Amino acid sequence: MYKNDRLNLILDILKRRKTISMQELQALTFSSNSTLRRDVITLEQDNKVIRKYGQVELVKSKNVEFPYQFRNQEHETEKIAIANMATDFIGDNMALFLDSSSSVSKLIPYLEQKRNLIVVTNGLFTAVALNQYSNVKTFLTGGRLRTGSGSVLGGFALDYLNKFTADIAFISCSSVDGEGIYMSSAEQSNIKQKMQNSAKQTILLCDSSKxxxxxxxxxxxxxxxxxxxxxxxxxxxxxxxxxxxxxxLLY
Structure with a gap:
């Protein structure tokens, strides 16, 4: 079994059990002791789990921003379907803000069909993916790169965004309910708010788990x-x- 498959299996088990002993987790994953230990260490470094007293506990997702590689894999089918619907808002010759979220990054393949786009983003992986498209002029903010997130954040990024306006800001969030839209990071929120304030309209891409x-x-x-x-x-x-x-509302 590949490493990503093993990590996802461990997380699936923990989503059901919340806390489990290493011994029982080893039996359920059919892993060797050394392989399981390395996998759990990887998940702990990525703030997915906590190890203590021979047990593994799932980190509660509230107020935690997980690394991009995990966010990009979660609910991928739903995110692609959402991005497909979102492309109806995009026309030729538009300027767009794209945040660094994995949900918004699913828009990228659809942009190839448009002509003469300008995209401003604080997403490192988003900018790299857009680099292959000659029809898109891409601007990447300066600032501090948050480890593992693929997000460029901080005052430099905010100052850079001051130089642009856009037709649409595409953003995602950590959660949404009848009282508002929420994030687990103030720094991420500041970037999204700046994009919102400098765009004619803002469109939120949010899978149903949020x-x-x-x-x-x-x-x-x-x-x-x-x-x-x-x-x-x-x-x-x-x-x-x-x-x-x-x-x-579209779904």
């Missing part, structure tokens, strides 16, 4: 976005609040 929850840091009210694109119909409360704030 709907109906909240984090400690509020990115904005629902009125701060023009549209929410997700993969399933949200609960009645959120639907009603989106309608009250004149936010278009």
């Amino acid at each position: 709907v109906g929850h909240r984090n400690y840091y509020k990115l904005c009210e629902l009125s701060g976005i023009s549209a929410l694109i997700t993969d399933k119909e949200p609960g009645a409360d959120l639907v009603a609040q989106l309608k009250a704030n004149d936010v278009e």
Whole structure:
């Protein structure tokens, strides 16, 4: 079994059990003691699990920003479907803000079909992927690269964004409910807010696993976005609040 498959298997087990002994986890994963130990160390370094007293515990996702490689694999089918719907908002000759989220990065393959786009992003992996398209003029913010996240953050990045305006800002979030849109990182929120304030409209891409929850840091009210694109119909409360704030809902 490949390493990523083993890591995902461990996480799937922990999502059901929350806490499990190393001995039992070894039996369920059919791994050697040394292989399991290395895999658990990898997950611990990525803030996915905690090791203590011969047990492994799943880190609660609230208020934790996980590395890009994990975020990019989670709910990938749903994110691709969401990105496909989002392309209907993009026309030729547009300027776009793309945040560094894995959800927004799924838009990239669809941009090849458009002509003469300008994209400004704080996403390192997003900028690298866009580099292959001659129809897209890509601008990457300066600033501090947060380890593992692929995100360029901080004052330099905010100052750089001051130089641009855009037709659309495409952003994602940690969670959304009827009271607003949330993030687990103030630094990430600052970048997204700057993009929102400098764009004619903001479109939120958010898979259904993030709907109906909240984090400690509020990115904005629902009125701060023009549209929410997700993969399933949200609960009645959120639907009603989106309608009250004149936010278009697509799923």
